[in-house]
Structures are given as structure tokens and as C-alpha cells.
Amino acid sequence: MKTRIQEFRKANKISQAELADAVEVTRQTIISLEKGRYNASLELAHKIAHFFGKTIEEIFLFEE
Template identity: 60%
Template structure:
């Protein structure tokens, strides 16, 4: 699953650490999400969407393979 987290984070001019603090996760979680090595839980996906004032579908892109 791809996502637009890094792009949104840069548009909002916040660091990985700042985003992690806001979402109450580790910086390593943000790094893994941005690299596509970790899929967010539904709860975390909602929190990310709420933080960026976007829908989950606008942030996370499901690719059927």
C-alpha cells in the first residue's frame, strides 16, 4: 500500500519527529510508513487523516496485485 504521508508532511513543513509526536508514535513508525515498509493500523490511518484534514483514501492508495 502506497501513501502520501511524506508529501503531506513536507507541504505542512513538519519533521518526521514532529509528526510522530502529534500522532503519538515513534519516529521510526513514520519512517517505515513513508518508505512503504509498514502498513498503518486502521486507528493510526484515521489519526493521520484527521491530522492532515484529509480522507483515508486521499492518503493511502491501495494497489491490488
């Protein structure tokens, strides 16, 4: 699964650490999400989408 986390984070001038603190995960988790090495739980996906004021589908790109 691809994500647009990095794109939204940079557009809002938010650091990985700031996003991690806001959604209550480690910076390493954000790095892994951005690189596609980790798939977010539904709860985490919801927190990230809510943080950016977007839908889960706008942040996380599901591929067949």
C-alpha cells in the same frame, strides 16, 4: 500500499518527529510508513488523515 504521508508532511513543513508526536507513534514508525515497509493500523491511518485534514483514501493509496 503506498502513502502520501511524506508529500503532505513536506507541504505542511512538518518534521517526521512532529508528526510522530502528534499521532502518538515513534519517528521510526513514520519513516517505515513513508518507505512502505509498514502498513498503518486503521486507528493510526485515521489519526494521520485527521492530522492533515484529509480522508484516509487521500493519504493511503490502496493497490490491487
